[in-house]
Amino acid sequence: MFTNTIIDQKHNTRNQRMKICFTDLGLRFSLFSTIFVCFFVQIQAQTPNDANMMDKREACLLLAYTHGSFDQYWEGSKLRENQTIATVQRQTILGMAAIGVIDKLNLYVGLPYVKAESSEVTGGHLAGVSGLQDVLVGLKYQLINAQSSTGTFSLFPSITFSTPVSNYLSDYQPYSLGLGTSEINWRLMAHYKLNKGIYTTIGAVHVWRGYTEAERDYYYNNGSFYTATMDVPSAWNFEALVGSWLFKNKLRLEVNYSSLRSISGDDIRAYNAPQPTNKVHMDRVGAFGQYYFNPEGGFGIVASYNTIFQGRNAPKMTSLNLGITYQFGY
Amino acid sequence: MKMKRNLFNAIIAIGCLMFSSCEQDLPSYLSYSYTYSGVDADGGSWKPVLISSGAEIQIDAPADVNSAAYKEEISAAKTAIKNMTDAQRQNVTYWTNNPANRWNEIALELIAKYNLIPGPNADGTYTLPNAATPEGPPAFPFAHPPYAVRALAYLSVAQFDGLIAAWHYKYLYKRTAAYKNDNEIKFAYNDNDIPAYPSDAAVIANVSKDVLSVMFPLEKTYLERRAQEHLESILLAGGNVTSDIEAGKKIGSYVATKALARASTDGMRSAQTPKPVSDSIKTKAFERFGWAWDNLEIPARPVGLTPMFGKVKLWNVPNVEATRPIPPPAIGSEELKKDIEILKDYAANVTNERRRIANYWQDGLGTYTPPGHWNRFAKEFIIQYALNPLRTVRTYAYLNMSMMDGAISCWDTKYYYHFPRPINLIPGFKTIAGTPNFPAYTSGHSVFSSSGAEILAYVFPNEATKVRDWAKEAAISRVYGGIHWTFDATVGTEQGKAVASYTLAVARNDGAK
Numbered sequence: 001m002f003t004n005t006i007i008d009q010k011h012n013t014r015n016q017r018m019k020i021c022f023t024d025l026g027l028r029f030s031l032f033s034t035i036f037v038c039f040f041v042q043i044q045a046q047t048p049n050d051a052n053m054m055d056k057r058e059a060c061l062l063l064a065y066t067h068g069s070f071d072q073y074w075e076g077s078k079l080r081e082n083q084t085i086a087t088v089q090r091q092t093i094l095g096m097a098a099i100g101v102i103d104k105l106n107l108y109v110g111l112p113y114v115k116a117e118s119s120e121v122t123g124g125h126l127a128g129v130s131g132l133q134d135v136l137v138g139l140k141y142q143l144i145n146a147q148s149s150t151g152t153f154s155l156f157p158s159i160t161f162s163t164p165v166s167n168y169l170s171d172y173q174p175y176s177l178g179l180g181t182s183e184i185n186w187r188l189m190a191h192y193k194l195n196k197g198i199y200t201t202i203g204a205v206h207v208w209r210g211y212t213e214a215e216r217d218y219y220y221n222n223g224s225f226y227t228a229t230m231d232v233p234s235a236w237n238f239e240a241l242v243g244s245w246l247f248k249n250k251l252r253l254e255v256n257y258s259s260l261r262s263i264s265g266d267d268i269r270a271y272n273a274p275q276p277t278n279k280v281h282m283d284r285v286g287a288f289g290q291y292y293f294n295p296e297g298g299f300g301i302v303a304s305y306n307t308i309f310q311g312r313n314a315p316k317m318t319s320l321n322l323g324i325t326y327q328f329g330y
Numbered sequence: 331m332k333m334k335r336n337l338f339n340a341i342i343a344i345g346c347l348m349f350s351s352c353e354q355d356l357p358s359y360l361s362y363s364y365t366y367s368g369v370d371a372d373g374g375s376w377k378p379v380l381i382s383s384g385a386e387i388q389i390d391a392p393a394d395v396n397s398a399a400y401k402e403e404i405s406a407a408k409t410a411i412k413n414m415t416d417a418q419r420q421n422v423t424y425w426t427n428n429p430a431n432r433w434n435e436i437a438l439e440l441i442a443k444y445n446l447i448p449g450p451n452a453d454g455t456y457t458l459p460n461a462a463t464p465e466g467p468p469a470f471p472f473a474h475p476p477y478a479v480r481a482l483a484y485l486s487v488a489q490f491d492g493l494i495a496a497w498h499y500k501y502l503y504k505r506t507a508a509y510k511n512d513n514e515i516k517f518a519y520n521d522n523d524i525p526a527y528p529s530d531a532a533v534i535a536n537v538s539k540d541v542l543s544v545m546f547p548l549e550k551t552y553l554e555r556r557a558q559e560h561l562e563s564i565l566l567a568g569g570n571v572t573s574d575i576e577a578g579k580k581i582g583s584y585v586a587t588k589a590l591a592r593a594s595t596d597g598m599r600s601a602q603t604p605k606p607v608s609d610s611i612k613t614k615a616f617e618r619f620g621w622a623w624d625n626l627e628i629p630a631r632p633v634g635l636t637p638m639f640g641k642v643k644l645w646n647v648p649n650v651e652a653t654r655p656i657p658p659p660a661i662g663s664e665e666l667k668k669d670i671e672i673l674k675d676y677a678a679n680v681t682n683e684r685r686r687i688a689n690y691w692q693d694g695l696g697t698y699t700p701p702g703h704w705n706r707f708a709k710e711f712i713i714q715y716a717l718n719p720l721r722t723v724r725t726y727a728y729l730n731m732s733m734m735d736g737a738i739s740c741w742d743t744k745y746y747y748h749f750p751r752p753i754n755l756i757p758g759f760k761t762i763a764g765t766p767n768f769p770a771y772t773s774g775h776s777v778f779s780s781s782g783a784e785i786l787a788y789v790f791p792n793e794a795t796k797v798r799d800w801a802k803e804a805a806i807s808r809v810y811g812g813i814h815w816t817f818d819a820t821v822g823t824e825q826g827k828a829v830a831s832y833t834l835a836v837a838r839n840d841g842a843k
Contacts, residue, residue: 215689271449
């Protein structure tokens, strides 16, 4: 899953301009940005979490497919399997647009369709689910863009808002399409690129999450709750990546790390289903690549792979993402 | 509706964005405060369940309100009230003038905490909770619905008997409340004319702590702390002096002992059978009917849930055969084929309404179970109709005896007929609710709900239509969930009513008007 983001990048060294559309971040940090509180990953996007900007009167479209699956998960901090659910797979199709509104300000809009199910007959015989998840709207602003003889430093604040667009049930884990709550991501991202093409980005995100509605009006969260409303824990997300532009800026490759830490929440109880109130921690590593057929615009392809290697109340999920981008002026 | 809510959430979120915080207060118990609708001055003559009468327990006459001893107690109470901390003041508000509701909530919370099914070991075997080594793993108990309703039944029956005894002595000795004997004491709750000796709240504190400590042995320390906190609040509320409380505690301990003695020999200990016994029950059913239910989990659980719960001692039904229903439709019959089509149709067309109903009534693992759900309904009606403490525990006692008899009757039926679940008979079938580890016919939800609803319909006649509709919805919810046949639900509903009729016959003749 991924989020995505869009991007475009100005490669303005030596008057060469290059735009990159939808780059990865979405793909890169996706999970995290997304949330996943437990078992599922929302595609939510986060946003603009890339160090690239679309110019004014330019837009970029992304269509991407993600396949994620896991057959182990952390129950609290204990890694386990569960034949009641066996291997759970989540497939996502995401459509997204990035639009250069004015110079230095980009607007993002995205909507994912998710299908989640056990990939084989399981001990649980539980039905999977599919449907539209959460619509995302985001803004990213280039606050600093300072060039020196060796490279360029940029700083980007961004904000993304997402909210469910269908009546999917968040309290149906591990198959729930999403967390069923509105979410606001406040992000600050610092980017430094050497003129040679090597770059690094670090980012910090405060993920505010609201409440979700279950279809039962009692649940246990370290005590009784007589309500259908569940408090979905907010979280911090940290990201870091190193990458490089290659082949005359047609290709770039990155490796990345991302971590998510819920601020509150309860643990999944022994052999019990997760619920949206769970405290979710995840550490993930991934690789990302983007190829642009023509640096001036038109079609591009993005691909990424990532895996969660450590977690708490989280799936040990591995995801593969593939997408095409199209960039144009308007 | 849903879109509206999403829009609402979106607006809230944007609001939070601007103003930083929007924490909601999510209720973990029900707040209330009211004046009793009646005092039931004759309550001491009602027929209890386990003790012979309210007079069985010997409670000495209290000191006169004009005696030096009583005045000393009043003075000690005043000092304690004067030195009350904010935390103590909050406790007084929390425990209320009808604390059986609070102990019922505590029981439901422990049920939800312990309602966790043991998972498989690494080698594919299962270890069951053991009362002899409660720490586990897995921890004892697994508070599944039969365990839960049994715990609630003993709790409520002991509370009921205890308050009948309390009422007997209250109206025998007629010692008035502390705040009526000293106008410097202000009562924390709404005024009433029920005599104070012995304290009914102290009966409830002690009996609840004692019964729940045996049902949830790992919670002994926690329950002791809650009971101390409750007992302290009784004095601080201004209604009782220490001797009222001590007399109440004595009654509480006495009836708890009685209840726990019955519990220790009611057959629950043998309900979870070893595999050979479970296999022979299954073989018998197969020989009788030509079918048997199988657990389909991976790895398969060797024994279903409590195969011999049907042999546990009944409260009011004369024998378990009295409410055992007719056999289910035979495998291969037209009636079953029709049901298979209904189940397939529901699975292929999960409407919002059916999904909502399936989830609302699910009360599955990790929750307070269906009996817990009906106790919650009872509590809400008790408060709505302003029942006094005695009427309150009478309601819980008949409700939980009826539902426990319902569970015994239902489990007898389940293992007598051993009928397969939809996932056993429909290839590739998938459900939106988890399939439980016991045979299908009849549905536990159906029997619990109608055996409980009939009691609530009797105690709260204005709510009869509502609670009976709820019971029907709870029953069909299991069919919507894909885990029960329609006849599991409809026959189970009738079975629950039959069980309740025996409970009601007792209730109607216990002396309460």
